[in-house]
Amino acid sequence: MRFLSLLFRNRLAAMGAVVLSLIVLLVLLIPVLPLQDPDVTNTADRFLPPLSEGHLLGTDHLGRDLLARLLYGTRLSLAVGLFAALIAGTIGSAVGIVAGYFGGRIDNVIMRGIDMLMAFPYILLALAIVAALGPGLLNALIAVAAVNIPFFARNIRGITVGLAGREFIDAARLSGMGHGRIILTELLPNVLSTIVIAMSTTVGWMILETAGLSFLGLGSQPPQADLGSMLGEARSSMITNPHTSIVPGIMIFLIVMSINLLGDGVRDALDPRLRSGALARPQARTMVRRKAPLPADDGKGLLNIQRLETQFHVGKRVYRAVNDVSLHVNAGECLGVIGESGSGKSVTALSVMGLVASPPGVITGGAVRYEGEDLLAAPYESLRKKRGEKVAYIFQDPLSTLHPLYRVGDQLAEAIQVHHRVSDAEARAKAIELFRSVRIPNPESRIRNYPHEMSGGMRQRVGIAMALANDPDVIIADEPTTALDVTVQAQILSLLDDLRRERGLAIVFITHDFGVVAQLCDRVAVMYGGRIVEQGTTTDILDRPAHPYTKRLMACVPELGGGKRELAAIPGLPPIVSDLPPGCAFAPRCHKATPACREGEIALDGGDARAVRCIHPEEEIA
Amino acid sequence: MGSYILKRLISAVPVLIGITVIVFLIMAMIPGDPATAILGSYATPDNVAKLNRDLGLDKPLVARYFIWLGNMLTGDFGRSFSLNRPVLDEILERFNATLILAGTSFVICSVLGVLAGVVSAARQYGLADKAITFVVLIGISIPSFFLGMMMILLFAVNLKWLPVSGMYAIYGGGDLPDLLSHLIMPAAALSVVATGVIARLARSAMLEVLRQDYIRTARAKGVGEGRVVYGHALRAAMVSIIPVLGIQAGFVLSGSVFIEIVFQWPGVGRMLVDAILKRDILLVQGGVVFVAACYVFFNICVDVAQSLLDPRIKT
Secondary structure, three states: OHHHHHHHHOHHHHHHHHHHHHHHHHHHOOOOOOOOOOOOOOHHHOOOOOOEOOEOOOEOOOOOEHHHHHHHHHHHHHHHHHHHHHHHHHHHHHHHHHHHHHOHHHHHHHHHHHHHHHOOOOHHHHHHHHHHHOOOHHHHHHHHHHHHHHHHHHHHHHHHHHHHOOHHHHHHHHOOOOHHHHHHHHHHHHHHHHHHHHHHHHHHHHHHHHHHHHHOOOOOOOOOOOHHHHHHHHHHHOOOOOHHHHHHHHHHHHHHHHHHHHHHHHHHHHOHHHHOOOOOOOOOOOEEOOOOOOOOOOOOOOEEEEEEEEEEEEOOEEEEEEEEEEEEEOOOOEEEEEOOOOOOHHHHHHHHOOOOOOOOEEEEEEEEEEOOEEOOOOOHHHHHHHEOOOEEEEOOOHHHHOOOOOOHHHHHHHHHHOOOOOOHHHHHHHHHHHHHHOOOOOHHHHOOOOHHHOOHHHHHHHHHHHHHOOOOOEEEEEOOOOOOOHHHHHHHHHHHHHHHHHHOOEEEEEEOOHHHHHHHOOEEEEEEOOEEEEEEEHHHHHHOOOOHHHHHHHHOOOOOOOOOOOOOOOOOOOOOOOOOOOOOOOHHHOOOOOHHHHOOOOOOEEOOOEEEOOOOOOOOOO | OHHHHHHHHHHHHHHHHHHHHHHHHHHHOOOOOHHHHHHOOOOOHHHHHHHHHHHOOOOOHHHHHHHHHHHHHOOOOOEEOOOOEEHHHHHHHHHHHHHHHHHHHHHHHHHHHHHHHHHHHHOOOOHHHHHHHHHHHHHHHOOHHHHHHHHHHHHHHHOOOOOOOOOOOOOOOOOHHHHHHHHHHHHHHHHHHHHHHHHHHHHHHHHHHHOOHHHHHHHHHOOOHHHHHHHHHHHHHHHHHHHHHHHHHHHHHHHHHHHHHHOOOOOHHHHHHHHHHOOOHHHHHHHHHHHHHHHHHHHHHHHHHHHHHOOOOOO
């Protein structure tokens, strides 16, 4: 039901359904409609134009009633297309299931054969089959079905391979079921929907192909006529009497188009990514739709995030990823932002330069000030000029964040050249210099590498070098060391620390790792459920965590040499930000929670130096 | 690079053998006596017996296959009885025309299709996207042979802008402008469906790529939106578009059959249909193997292009 309503919400698919049903209805009503015999010739009434008396659509070159011929022809074309789809679907799926289920050598041999069939340009194979079997509608049907078998075999094999390794198939095998029974009772029901969808999307093609063969005179033979052969017969008189060609041509077009529309609708309705809007193209910057008034500039820091609110709007659901978050960082300072995945720390970071994918992301409140100027209100061009030039990012997982098809040196050079007019040679020299500064060995040859040719640590250095390319004032590092092993991680952290001291860089360091925070950060903000729950200097927070969440989070970190301490995981899961409970978001997982924790807003209590959002803090803060 | 091309060429050998086996097996399905089928039912028994001997049809199936294959490798595709000339000569003469038609269509559908898809993705849900999506939907639903007929009616018969059919004017033609004026309609009619298919795929490939992390990185660097879409994103999307171009080349190549019939284009497709209707089996066999082999080599070119574009493919 839900599927149908989704399908019909798609207006085009609904239109396709209506047109197709009308055609099918007309064809089904043939026995009761007052139609003339489609095969009775009357040479006195040749080529009557449409709307002639007694012949609504006129007559053809032998004086036969075109309306009757059209409906009978449509019936034949639909039936042949449907049969071809059924045959191709059945045989192709059977081949695919067998190949996917048995795997190994059988799979290999079958798929090689399928590959060979696919090496033919399509219609050519159908022509060869018709050539062997001789012209005729049945032979055309066989030919069209045969050339479509590989399509089904490939698709269904792919799905079967995935299913064949699953537990329920193993269980069936262990319970002593035979191969035949497993395929019929366990596999088939699971692939059936895919088979049906594949059929519904290909039936249009098959109608078109059989019509094509008939058009060439290789399909249905006179006096029997499908739409293709009607068109083929009409061709010789096309110039003098175009209506005999146009009538069947339009019908083929309508049938194929309505089936295509319906097929697209079915596919879209079943694709969860389309439903969630995840396939929308992210815009050049995050949409800003501020509901709250712009906070006044309080003059803090070089980069100042004030009361930021970022949400994801997916259908009717609203995910409040960032809720009233205020952070600032000074030149030469390192601010740590810590939290579990889903706590909103990355979204906060990406909001700064408008890099949250939008749609679905929307910034609904607050300000991001760089040297006092609100970046959220800045025109796109001015924001773009600051990206990478003033505020640069280092991302997690450089394998997916570097362009896979460009050489790393070129990516680095581009970062420079979008902001500065320098020659390629200069940019290259600068790239080598940057590689050297992040301690990449042999920079002259390394700049010619593609990302996949480098190790994770080297790629991360490329990411850092790219962030440093324009000597920015602020670097936002989003878990830059998570994907790396410990020794590489330590090297990269000390590298960042050196740069901060040498260049007076402001760093916002996002992580879930307290060890990293201790090494690098001056101040720390702890985030949970899209809010800051605690902030203060690194030493204060590490020595005396005040929020129960911070304390529990720190207990998760294994300590070197402290083998006796019990490693605690926090029970429960982080909250879903579309459905935040009133009061403290951590209350459901907190052992100190009282009814008061679940009521009303709990304020972030304290100043910039030290603040906590808790009514039962672990430590009294000054 | 050279070694990669060599590797791909070697891997084409089993495919080519497979193609000959499939064609051979299909032709072996012909009911009744093949010699009679080839010569037609009015052949004298003497001629049938002679042809049977010439073709080695008195030998077992496997032996016959190897004789046939061996002959083809030496350039002997047999003799067409309906045209009374060597099959290969006929094919080579006509393949030129098909290549001009299919090649032009392929260029049109690749360029237009990719362009339409990219613009559509760049302006997702905008006016251009909706217009392109609508046109594409009509394009992929319209039978090329019907479209060709309607084009003749409109542009040749009513407007008299273009010649009705053929490849060259019968009198005084033969130069490039003459060829082009004859080529426009068939090439356009042939490329419409493929353009639509490519545009759809290019659109979804672009949308997929635009969500990737490395696009966000490009934006974070300060790269302008035009360069993000038409540089970074298109380059990455081409990796999934190029294989589809290869598949569509096959559609265009074989779809030229219909267009050659509609526009009286003197190509291989029309030759094949005539041959099928006249039951000229050797001509069909030779034509199918020849065109399929060309397609295999074209696909090798596609793979090589892909490896030039994507450094992750081991060369």
